[in-house]
Each structure stands twice: as C-alpha cells, then as structure tokens.
Amino acid sequence: MLAHIVRRIMATIPVMAIVALFVFSLLYIAPGDPAAVIAGDQASPEDVEKIRKGLGLDRPFLVRFGEWSWQLVHGDLGTSMFTGLPVTTLIAQRLEPTLSLMIVTLLLSVTIAVPMGVIAAWRAGTWIDRGLMAFAVLGFSVPVFVVGYVLAYVFALELDWLPVQGYTPLSRGFVPWLENLVLPAVALGCVYSALIARITRASMLEVLQQDYIRTARSKGMGQRGILFVHALKNAAIPIVTVIGIGVALLIGGAVVTESVFAIPGLGRLTVDAILRRDYPVIQGIVLLFSFVYVLVNLVIDVLYTLLDPRIRY
Amino acid sequence: MPLLEVENLQTHFRTPDGINRAVDGVSFHVEEGETLAVVGESGCGKSVTANSILRLIPEPPGKIAGSIRFQGADLLKLSDRAMRKVRGNDIAMIFQEPMTSLNPVLTVGRQLGETLRLHQRVGKQEADERAIEMLRLVGISEAKRRLDEYPHQLSGGMRQRVMIAIALSCRPKLLIADEPTTALDVTIQAQILDLMKDLKSKVGAAIILITHDLGIVAEVAERVMVMYAGRKVEEAPVAELYRSPRHPYTQGLFGAVPKLGSSLDGTATRLAEIPGVVPSLKERLPGCVFASRCALATDLCRQAAPALELKAKAHFAACHYAPKEALAA
Amino acid sequence: MTVQSATLVVPPGIAIAAPTAEVLPPVKVRRGLFGFIYRYPTIAFGGALLIVMLLIAILAPYLGTVDPTALAPAKRTRSPSADFWFGTDMFGRDIYSRVVYGTRVSLTVGLSVAVLASLSGLIVGLISGFVRWTDGIIMRIMDGMMSIPPILLAITLMALTRASVGNVITAITIAEFPRVARLVRGVVLTLREQPYVDAAVAAGTRAPTILLRHILPNTLAPMTVQATYICASAMIVEAILSFIGAGTPPTTPSWGNIMAEGRALWQVKPFIVFFPAVFLSITVLAVNLLGDGLRDMLDPRMAKRL
Secondary structure, three states: OHHHHHHHHHHHHHHHHHHHHHHHHHHHHOOOOHHHHHHOOOOOHHHHHHHHHHHOOOOOHHHHHHHHHHHHHOOOOOEOOOOOOEHHHHHHHHHHHHHHHHHHHHHHHHHHHHHHHHHHHHOOOOHHHHHHHHHHHHHHHOOHHHHHHHHHHHHHHHOOOOOOOOOOOHHHOHHHHHHHHHHHHHHHHHHHHHHHHHHHHHHHHHHHOOHHHHHHHHOOOOHHHHHHHHHHHHHHHHHHHHHHHOHHHHHHHHHHHHHHOOOOOHHHHHHHHHHOOOHHHHHHHHHHHHHHHHHHHHHHHHHHHHHOHHHHO | OOOEEEEEEEEEEEEOOEEEEEEEEEEEEEOOOOEEEEEOOOOOOHHHHHHHHOOOOOOOOEEEEEEEEEOOEEHHHOOHHHHHHHEOOOEEEEOOOOOOOOOOOOOHHHHHHHHHHHHHOOOHHHHHHHHHHHHHHOOOOOHHHHHOOOHHHOOHHHHHHHHHHHHHOOOOOEEEEEOOOOOOOHHHHHHHHHHHHHHHHHHOOEEEEEEOOHHHHHHHOOEEEEEEOOEEEEEEEHHHHHHOOOOHHHHHHHHOOOOOOOOOOOOOOOOOOOOOOOOOOOOOOOOOOOHHHOOOOOHHHHHOOEOOEEEEOOEEEOOOOOOOOOOOO | OOOOOOOOOOOOOOOEOOOOOOOOOOOOOOOHHHHHHHHOHHHHHHHHHHHHHHHHHHOHHHOOOOOOOOOOHHHOOOOOOOOOOOOEOOOOOEHHHHHHHHHHHHHHHHHHHHHHHHHHHHHHHHHHHHOHHHHHHHHHHHHHHHOOOHHHHHHHHHHOOOOOHHHHHHHHHHHHHHHHHHHHHHHHHHHHOOHHHHHHHHOOOOHHHHHHHHHHHHHHHHHHHHHHHHHHHHHHHHHHHHHOOOOOOOOOOOHHHHHHHHOOOOOOOOHHHHHHHHHHHHHHHHHHHHHHHHHHHHOHHHHHHO
8 A cells, every 4th residue: 555655656756847847838838929028018129138038038948948947946936027036935925824725715615515515415306405506506606706705795894794804824813813714715615615515415426326325224224324434435535536626726716815805825926926927926836836736636646545445455 | 924914015116207117016925934036027126126125215206105014013104213123133135236235445344243233232342253153154264354354355256145144144034135146157156045045044034035037946935926017927836836837927937948958859949038028117008017918918908907816726827818727625 | 098897898707906006196297398498407597598698798789888998087986877787987987888798708708718628628638549659648748737727827828928818718728628638538548448449440440430430429428518617617717817917908898807997996886896796607607507407418427527
C-alpha cells in the first residue's frame, strides 16, 4: 500500500512540470502582441520594447523556459512589474486571508452538502428530495458574486448581523475572524455545495441499488445502518473526487468573492494585477494555485486507498 | 400447521407504461424441514415471490397484497420493526449473484458477525468465534484468516458459501435460496448443492429453492411448484411431477431438457422449444395465461382462466385439458 | 375481446379461476406533448426559459429599448420608474436596454464556447483515443491544462490580449475543451474494447467507418449534456471576467460589465447590479435545467459522473 502511495506522489511530478510549462507558454499562446497589450494604448515603441525585454519575449522560448524553471525551482516567482517587489513577497502578504476563506468554505460546504445528498437519496422521489435538488440547481446557477451581494445586502446592510466586508486576522480572535468569513464562505461555497450534494445523492442512489444493500436488508438491517454502514463508504469515492475537483471552483471563485467582500487576499491581488497588467504577478499566482490544486488532488488520490480495499490489495 | 402459508399473493408494480403484475394470485405452503422448489423461466415471478415473503419489495413502485403467514402470524401485517426481527433471524435468504451480494468495503468477518450482532446481541469476540464456526460449517478452510479478508479476495464459490454461512448464522427456520447456483461454474454448482443437502440435515431448516434448472430440483427438493407469468400452474411432489407432468407448460419445460445419451440410443430429436414469448405482464388476459403458446388451447381456454385442480394425489394443475387420475378411494 | 358470461357456455365440471383483484390504482399513460412534459419537466421548463431568452436576444430592438450605449449624464442613476423600467446607471444609460442587449452578448458567448469547445474537444479526444501513440502526450497536456482552475486560465489569457468578445470566447474555450477531450477519449477507449468493434475490425471495416458508425454516435449523448453545462459555465465565466475587468470591453453591454459598473454604488443603488444578476441567473438556471433533463433522458447512468 505504501508503494502505491509513493507511486502516486511520483506521478504528480511530471504533471507539475507540464503545468509549469503550460503556464509559461500562455504568454506565447495569446493571440496578438502581449507586450503591446500590456504596455497599453498610450505607450511609445520604446516602452513596448522595454516590456518585451522584461517579459523575456526577446529570447528563444527554450532558453527563456530554462531560466524561468531554474528560478522557479529556487522559489523565485519573478518580480512585479508594477511595484518592483518579488512576487513571492506579495503572495506571502496576502496568503492568510485567502487560505482562511478557502478552508472555512470547504469545511462548511462539505458539512452541509453531504448530509443533504444522503437525505435526498434516502427520500428519493419525494418532495424533500425534489426540494433539496432544486435548491442545489439554484446554487449551481446563481453566480458567486450575485449570491455575495444578496447575502451582504440582507444580512449585513439590512439586518446588520455580520460585517459587510473586510477581514480580521486570526491573531485578533477566533470569533471576529469567523464573523468576517461567514458571508463570503457561504457565497463562495454555494456552487461547491451544490455540486457535492448532487454527486452525493447520485452516488448514494447508485449504491442503494446494489445487490449487497439488498443482502443487508435481508439480514434485518435498519435504514440507518444501511445508509451509514453499508452505503456511504461505498458511495464515498465519487463524492471525495468531486470535493477535490471542486477546489478549482473555490480558487476561481475566491477571486470574485474577495472583490465583493473587500478581503485583502490573493484574489484581490489578482484583480489588481489584471487592472495594472502586471503579468509576472498573475503568472505567479496562477502557478501557485495550480500547484496547490495538483496537491489537493494527490491527497484525494491517497484517500482512495483508505476508502476502497480493492485498491489496497 | 404449515411453517409458511402464502395465500393469494399479489405483487404489482407501478411503471410509467402501466401496472406490472409480477405476481398475480399465487398460493402455496411449506412444511417444517421440507424443501419446496419453485420453477419457471425468467420473468415468471419466482424471484418477486421470494422477495415478497421477506418484504424486500420497494413499496412506492410496488405493492404486496394477500397474506403470508409464517408460524401463524401474517408477515404483511407486521410493523417494519417487527419485520426486521424476522429477516435474517427466522427467515433468511441467499441470492443469485455471489459476486455482487457481498459489500466490497467490509470484511467477511464483519458481514458474517453482523447478523449475529443484530439479532442476538453478542459482543465482537463471540461474534467472531461463531463466524469461524459458520465458515467451517460451510466448508471454508483457514476460517480465521478469512475473517479479515475482503470479498474480492475470494472466489465465486467461496463467496456463495459465505452467503450461506451468513444466512444460516442465526439458525433460521426457513431459508429462501434464489437461484443459488446459476451464476457459478458447473463444478462449483455441484459442490454448493452438496453443501446445501448436507446442511439440510444438520440445520433442519425448510428451504424454498428457486431455480429454472430442472436437474437441481430433482436432487434437492421434495415438492415442486411451477410458475408462469405470475401465476402458479402446477404443483406436485418431485417424483410425481417428473413421472407425469400434467400442465402443457411443464411438459414443454421437460421436453426442452436435453437428455444425456440420447444420441447414442437413437432417441435424439430436436429439442422441443415452446413457441412464442411470455405475454406482457402489464395487460390483463381474460383466459389462461399460457393460451397464446399452448398447442392444446381452445376458445374455452382463451375465455375462461382455469383454476388449480387436483389432478392426482397431491398433484395440482391449472389446465382445462390436463388429465385427471381417478383418486384412490 | 370482452367476455360476456351469458354467451360463454361452460361445460360442467370445468373449474374457472376467480378473477384477481387490482392492487394498485390504474396508471394513466400520458402520451404526446403532455406526456413529454410530465416525464421530463426539467427539459420542458429549462428549454422554455431558454427559448424565451433567445427570443429576447433576437428581438432586442423591438422590445421597447433604446440605444444601450447612449450616454445621458443628466439622467444619472435614476431609480426604476415608468420612463426607465430598470433605472439608469452612472452615465445615464438606460439599464433596461443594456440588460436586454446584454442577453445577446451572454448567449453568444455561451453558445459559441459550447460549440467550439465541443468540436475541439471532440477532435482531440478522438485522436487521443484512436491513435494510440498520441494518447500519452495529449492526455498529459490535457491534465496539465485541467490542473489550472478554468477562471484563472481565462484571466491569464485575457490579461495578455485586448478586450473583445472574440478573445473572451477564445479564452474560455481553451479553458473548457480539455474536459470534453477527456470525456470523448474515455468513450473511445471503452468502445474500442467492445466486442462489436472487434467484430467490425475483424470483418475488415476501415477505421473511418468504424469511427463514424460505431464510435461517434456513442459520444453524442454525453457530449450534448456536457455542452449544455459548458454553455452555462461559459456565461458565468464571462460575467466574472467582465466583473473584474478582464472580460468584454467596457462599452459592450454585457451583464458582467453592467454589474461591474454598478459595483461602486451597490450599497445605495442596488438595482444596477440586481437586474443583470437576475437575468444572468435565470438564463444559467435554464441551461442547467436543460442539461439535467437531457442527461436524465439520454443516459441516466451519467448522473453518477454529473
């Protein structure tokens, strides 16, 4: 079993290499002249040339890739064109809020969505099931920032239960930290929860049709035992898979959520970088997030071995 | 009083295309310790009958009507809770697909011990010991090691033995075996049959054996019931049925069985198939269910459904034209 | 054939079985249009909503709208009224007109991305599944692409190009097609193992025919369902891109742009954000419902894989 885990870890290295190559190549894939676009309409030809040099577009692809990879392996993500600061510094400054938001959202979403899906599957075909799934489709369809605004409007502006925006670091206390994160987490988690609830329901339904559930029932097992002892563990693999894949949604959604709720995290950094066309920062953040995503899916992969003995032996 | 008495069992299902009358008015009984075989082709309702006894039919699309009296009490009138006490405890069931009937993520020991812990409140230690006993009883070697293994590590034959062990762990009075050997290789089939015969004498349970294989019936059963399109068409003791099947459908079934050695002694002929297909269970037929495929069918058959009549000693058949023997006075 | 017992002559001594009772109430088999709506309410509802949206997009000039880009600073940020059904924004533009014309932008983006991503994914997936030596490389590249969260990928591409609807479509397509490729490749690989494909090869059928007759039809169902989800996703991504300033040009009346413009004032004039939000949500909901319904109708087994 350990060998299997080590193999999975080794398998992610080529994936990360490809991700790095791909992120690097985006500069070359984009149609038109990125240097001119970044320089802006008012720029003179000299400015454009300066930017082109700064991006390394004047040198051959492979040479540039080699340099860039070398820097990457040493933890150097480049320098911000706008502020002159190393990208890693900028990222480090903004890491905590984004991390907090994503972890709280993940925990909240899984805690709510999985039971929702189980109940919907158990009561499949009834109004409870249809209601829960209608809720899920809605959560799936309303864009994250719309939910954010609605929540902020109702709970913060009108009812004044929670702060409208901003972020309180954990060091200043758990409750204030959480208060600022509740609304953004709910907004960000809507789509994520909807997906998890749907896959939980679908997976549980599929499992409940299986022969071994009928065997369990014929032994005299009650509903709760069937759902939680026999069914859930078998249904877990697709559910856990979606929890992993859905992290991509959390990452993408964080960008917007941080804008709506004025959270000074990596998402805001991205938005600012876009407005200023500060490409190295964008590239650095995308790279970081992608690596995190690959790692999350590696963890999920390893989790499979714990869930399914057929993989283990 | 018979151990199990089923009277006018009807199990219907609601489908978008109409009502599926899978079992439509079947009555039979099983005495203590006896083995009743239920025979018929796919789709005739034998599995649905078996599942109905244990009320394993999902009730929103399905509905069971009639009465199923087990040791005097009508199972259809029991509460869910009371029914759960019966399942696995007084009446147990084994299924056709050993490959998929065991939970792949739980160990064999866990699944074996579950029945014991559900019904007899034993601790884990004792449950494991009893589990080992059961595994030995069904002929699985290295029982202790098997407890911690997972179903996918066992062969098909072994899995079916485990299923039997699970079913018999609480010493049920009635065992329902739904095509227990159909999904197994022929050699394994023979082994499982021997096992079942052996256990019959050791455990003393009554058995309802569901199968489409007439060969197995002769080996294990004392009485036979033939089903077609959701109804019972014939019932007789084994020897009697094999000697003289009365219903045209049963005769057709026997006719379709290849006979070993028939090409040597010159009696080989084409296998006689029964022409036509089973009628859709969604339409109500006014006459005999078998009329559309029966060589002897007349207008009377198509208009009036025959009732089960006593044709010979303990031998019933539902056919207007099945010959009756004069019964001994 | 109904039986009248009066006309039936039953010979004596014949036993007739008693008729069996009805256990369940009869099932009304509904056919035709109502039957369809009864069986597949999600397709009916989603499809109907989508058609309404399409009509709004096509008939935009005739729905009581004015020029969505006409500036009128004197009439800034008026609340919804009889003159301006959805109010005006900070440049005095009529929000109702902008939202209605925005339908065109969003639907164009959504449908274009769905079609382009499906086509490119189909081609890549077919090559990868059929031409074995390319499979390893192509799938590695697809895996790499899928490791980047789609919105970030689109953002990066948009950061390097001029804002235009065309570039937005391209960027989102690049982000979405790997999933289609993987899906198609999966279908091809499973089908390749099927006995009937082996039989076709053994009978001497040439590769293109196998492709067309056996493999392609089987990809259509999952691809169609996937395409609807991509359409919905593309519309949301476009809105997000526009919202953070990396999407369609500011003059284009896309829903994301309108919401972006309304951002600064949302606490006092929430209607600027509200109306495009509602339209966007309804449209995306319609497409998602349609996708769900299609999935249930075409292949219920796919429900496991979403």
